[in-house]
Amino acid sequence: MKAHDKFGIVRSTIADIPVDAEHAAHEITVHIREGRFQRSLALIAGFTGGMSGLEVAYEHYKGSYSNAIMYTPVILSQALLIAGVSGAVSRRAARTILPTVSAITLVDCAIGFGFHIRGIQRKPGGWRLPVFNIIMGPPLFAPLLFGMSAYLGLIASFLRRESASRFARPGRVPLPTVSRLLPAKVQRDEIIELQEVREGRFQKHLALSTAFATFFSGFEALYSHYKNNFKYKIQWSPIIVAGLLIGASLGAIWKPKVAKRLLPTASALAIANGTIGFCYHARGITRRPGGTKRLLYNIIYGPPILAPLLFAGCGFLGLLASMFRRER
Amino acid sequence: MKTPLFGAFGAPGPKHMLGAMQSIDGRMRKYGNQGEVDFCIVGVGSAGGVLLQRLARAGFSVVGLEAGPLWDTERDWVSDEAGSHKLYWNDLRITGGEHPLTLGANNSGKGVGGGSVHWAAFVPRLHPSDFRVYSEDGVGADWPICYEDLKPYYELLEREIPVSGPAYFPWGDPHGYPYGPHPMGGCGDILINGCTKLGIRVCIGGPVAILAGSHGKRPHCIYRGYCIQGCKVGAKQSTLISHVPNALEHGAEIRDSCMVSRINLARNGSSKSGTVTGVTYFDSQGHEAEQKAKAVIVCGYAIETPRLLLNSACPGFENGLANSSGTLGKYLMAQAGNVVLGRFPELIRMYKAPPAHAMTEEFYETDTKRGFARGFGIQTVGPLPIAFARQMTIAKGAWGWGMRRVMMDYNHWGAIALLGEILPWPDNRLELAAEKDKYGIPVTKVTFNLHDNDKKMIEYGKNKVMEVMSAAGAEEVVQEQRYAHLVGAARMGSDPRTSVVDGFGRTHDIPNLFVCDGSVMPTQGSANPGLTIQALAARTADYLIAQSQFGLKKGAHSSETPRIRYDLSPPDTWGKGVPHLK
């Protein structure tokens, strides 16, 4: 239990993940099943947000930050990172800062999506040249993919914390202030839904999100590999895996069995694929003219180094979904 | 997809594909040529466009007379090499000397925007050393101004254009660019590979006046490689797109297809002094007309400017206006622009991406070990088929089946080029020939000779570029001699006995006659001149604005440096861009 002592501080402040490997897997599964993993999810939201923020940073650098609004996702991504970490550390932050930052980020992503649609329209030929202008224009779905992190942050804010007792009744979720404006019936439905989230019963919901995220990420892989003329056969793999994962996620909504069997497999495949892709992209960068001597430039204009990791993130989401309980 | 959605792109309607940017919609203010305007600008090109915009925005009445058309880019320009001939100044000029320059397509533009319409848009700054070549190396000349005088204008124009490039540019006075760098095309990769192998530092993705990111209504570059044919997209800057629309909004008038034939002078009695009263020109119908102005600024390019001044000779000014020094038309410069072509086993397809996208200035400064003063740069180029075929007639002496064969390999060839500093020499000059053009104005005769230092520089530089090409993996390397970028011939200086204009472009001889274009440059460095020309124009504009309150006809009120008018930049200049070294 040396490790336990050694990481004692970490353990007590960041996550209640037991170090003992035997218990670990079981404990985590139970936590997730029961919706008691606010800390972990806050961290995940923070880190994926921070990571896509890096991608936004250099993608927008390629667009020269020609509009000051292009700085907002970069700033928000770092805010999300901070909010995620603080959500993991403090219960209060998880209920206040995290949902606020996540909500703002979501709005920003929606605006960004609008800007990207307009950006494609404003390229010569506009939407009449969809293939060319989607490939050469602003990445269409990138803002939505980034939005997925914010969405996770939002969910995290409704979960229970890992330290919450297994047997205690999950407390009631206070409704967000805006919801008070809605009709009573809608409010009631919302409460039920949030309550389910709190109890880890939202498998279908998360499976659907997985399908969306995978679509966004897979679509990006499709057109950027197409831009590269599918020079290596392996460039097809994320597209195939994405298809599989989307299928499995949608299937999971339809049948619990799919959620239990197919979804974890497809998700694991996506995680593996993303990891391998990351290595390929890293290699691709060093193989560019100037190689490591022009590292920064080659990262910016070489294969997008973080994109495969975001794809792996989709697999992770799927895995999470497969572990949840289904909605009542 | 066999066609774009909804079928082929049709003729542009009243609304242009890219909005108002492509044609100057809206009404232009007309001054009529009865009255006197504050400023008359001859030639609305690189320098003229910037000047026009500044003066109009500052509230002066200003008329720009331009020999060529006011382009409607969507209708007039084509995405085709042979079809873009009309962008150049194609009227007759005679060229001679031991190393005659080719003119026309190789040099100046005709039409609003001038040379910036067809430039490749490389926009490096001059180095601080360029301003004191004579003091440092004992050759060429010193400028009457120094780098620090121009630096704020470089920074300003780099934002207005705006320039894309790395956040850190290591040579000269290190600086960075407001827009990010561009992706590479085949020739850029060749330059990077070659330089990296040889341990030469290289700058990638700029500095170019091509948008990496949108700018107001102007879209991001689409990497079509037709920059020299005029950028229909509007991604490449020309003053036609960056400054002229704003000038017109602020009440400037451009009279296009008007060729100025002489500058008119009111002499002070029988003395050798006087002030200009305006210009005589042939309008688009070929009728002669006059425009009176409080001051005239000639911005007609390093050939047409001295030609006009020489042709305006009159009693008291028998050798041409502003030529008491006898240096008008002399010290004409061109940069050595040898193109080095290499054949690669793999495909390159160099017609994609803008020709200008990577460069090195590692050899820019004097290095005594090399045995000559000053230096050179290496830049990417991307000749399209006709240019390439013509290069092959010289570089390989190709014709007949040999030509057909090498052209079938067009996609295997890549090209990079030398850009070397040729020094100013008095015998490199321009005179009026006996032959006349269609207006009856004598045509120009240009004489050009290389001197010892120039020849050594070209030999060394050319070999260095060929070395880079070989290091990049070319299996066959050939080269073609070429010159680029004419400047000089109405140079600035502090001594009226050896120069035509002062540090602000005011002629030493006539207080309200100014020159503002590449012809004022005393030396040229091995940086492409376009940015310097536009920066000088913005500086001259500030000077004109500051001095005009005292009346320009009286001469310099004080030689104080004018305040920099940051408020006169066109819209969209501020509040965006990437973090970069200032």
Added chain:
Amino acid sequence: MKAKDVKPGKVIRVLDASTRPIDPATGKPLEPRAQPGYYPGYDVLSQQAFWDAATRKVVLDRVRKIPPIRFFTPDETDLFRAVCDRIIPQNDRDSDHQIVIVNFIDERLHENRLDGYRFENMPPDQKAYQLGLRAITEIAQHLYAKSFLGLTTLEQEFVLKTVHDGNPPAGHDIWKRMPVHRFWHLLVQDIVGIYYAHPYAWNEIGFGGPAYPRGYMRLENGDPEPWEVEEKRYEWEAPLGSPSADYGAIAGMSEHPGAPGQRGTH
């Protein structure tokens, strides 16, 4: 065959097998094709819907509207056509896909469309062409005692090679009025400028052609756009003994490199 008998613009050349390039594997002449070059199946014109209207018009006019001969006399036209056929031989193209050259140069001279300059020791372009063609006739007479048109293609090439090499054996009074290499320069630059402006020639060399509003996306590694094709090389040799198959410096260019390229690059 005399071009006079033919509609303007439509040119039929003698497709004698010995004038065609050779397949080194069989030693036999290659069959004329609609599209020589290493990009079989590539057709730039198939992309015209993606071009802007102004460009489409310029390029299609080049293919469809052949200007009439107005500057050259009929005899000069025949002679010049034969010269063009040697400077850019098209014997490997079938007669439907040959690129008309003479008419476009004639149009330029007729309209006095200049390149913006003239070397001080050169007569105006029009005069230069007339003189040059006369000199070529004289060289043919001197070497073979025949008119240029009466020579075999190989003999014609040898006549032109003397001009390329800067040592023409005849026409000395003409060469006193204009330097040999300057005339060669003018001639070849004009002819290649017409040939490689044509979309058929773009197909031959695999050039992407006009690119607006649609630009390019695969900028590096010579990758083809989705609508371009991969290179498929084949071996071919110039007709046996053809002097233009070899490369050699244009005489006069190397001693004083006074004929720099005309096209701007940067």
